[in-house]
Amino acid sequence: MVSKGKAVLIAAFVGLGGLMLFFYLYANSYQPQLEQITINVQSIKVLDVNKITNHADLQVKYVLYNPTTVTSTISTINYDLYANGQDVGQGHYDVEDIPMTGRPALFPASNMTVTDKFDLIKSDNIANIYDAILKGAPVKYEVKGQVTIESTLTMITKDFDVTLG
Numbered sequence: 313m314v315s316k317g318k319a320v321l322i323a324a325f326v327g328l329g330g331l332m333l334f335f336y337l338y339a340n341s342y343q344p345q346l347e348q349i350t351i352n353v354q355s356i357k358v359l360d361v362n363k364i365t366n367h368a369d370l371q372v373k374y375v376l377y378n379p380t381t382v383t384s385t386i387s388t389i390n391y392d393l394y395a396n397g398q399d400v401g402q403g404h405y406d407v408e409d410i411p412m413t414g415r416p417a418l419f420p421a422s423n424m425t426v427t428d429k430f431d432l433i434k435s436d437n438i439a440n441i442y443d444a445i446l447k448g449a450p451v452k453y454e455v456k457g458q459v460t461i462e463s464t465l466t467m468i469t470k471d472f473d474v475t476l477g
Contacts, residue, residue, distance in 0.1 A: 335465070345380040346461045346468045349418065351389075352377075353455050353476045354425065361446060366434035368446060372403060372455070374426045378418045384463045385415040386426060391457025393430060395441045403430040403457075412462060452477045 314322075352375050359369040372393070378384060389405040405428040407415050418424045434442040445451055453476040460469050 343466055343468055345382050346384060346463060346466065347470060348378075348380050349384065349461055349470070350377045350379075351375070351459050351470075351472045351474065353453065353474050356393075356430075356453050356476060358446060359429065366442070368432040368434075368442070370430040370432050370445070372428045372430050374405075374428070376418055376424045376426065376459075378420055378422060378424070381420045382463050383420060384418045384461050385412055386418065386424075386459060387415070387462055387467075388460040389426070389428065389457060391455050394454040394456070395438075395445060395451050397452075397454070398438060398441050400432060400438050400441060401430070403428055412464075418461075450477065 354373040354375045356370055356372050359371050361368045370393075372391075374389065376386060387406070387408045389403075391403050393400050393403055405426060416424055416426070432442065432445065441451070454473070455476070456471075456473045458469050458471055460467060
């Protein structure tokens with residue numbers, strides 16, 4: 313026979329385990345919806361050029377579309393930028409240090425635009441591409457990376473590969 317104290321303790325642990333299982337299953341139920349969010353590159357343009365250090369700042373403008381019924385937000389975008397098939401560097405958009413309530417919200421059935429500043433540094437490997445970008449010549453961009461999408465109870469990391477131009 314089990315004493316009352318042990319029965320209460322066992323019931324409390326079983327209840328706590330059931331509650332944890334419920335939250336785990338509930339949070340994971342949103343992951344398929346978050347996977348439906350799409351990311352595209354709207355534009356890439358030159359912001360500033362430093363001819364002394366052979367350094368240019370590019371603005372990469374992303375458009376995210378949320379076809380779901382779940383409000384979410386974006387915390388990070390890590391990406392590699394390619395111009396005419398050549399790797400020109402890595403970029404990183406990050407708002408993880410901002411609480412979720414302060415980040416731009418991606419509401420259901422709506423778009424959100426996010427901009428990032430990409431540092432393009434001229435090197436021997438990309439000198440032709442660097443010059444073409446600064447002259448405004450037609451350049452085909454490809455952006456490959458990962459975006460971290462968060463909702464209230466869950467978070468996913470989604471791979472993307474988009475082209476522009």
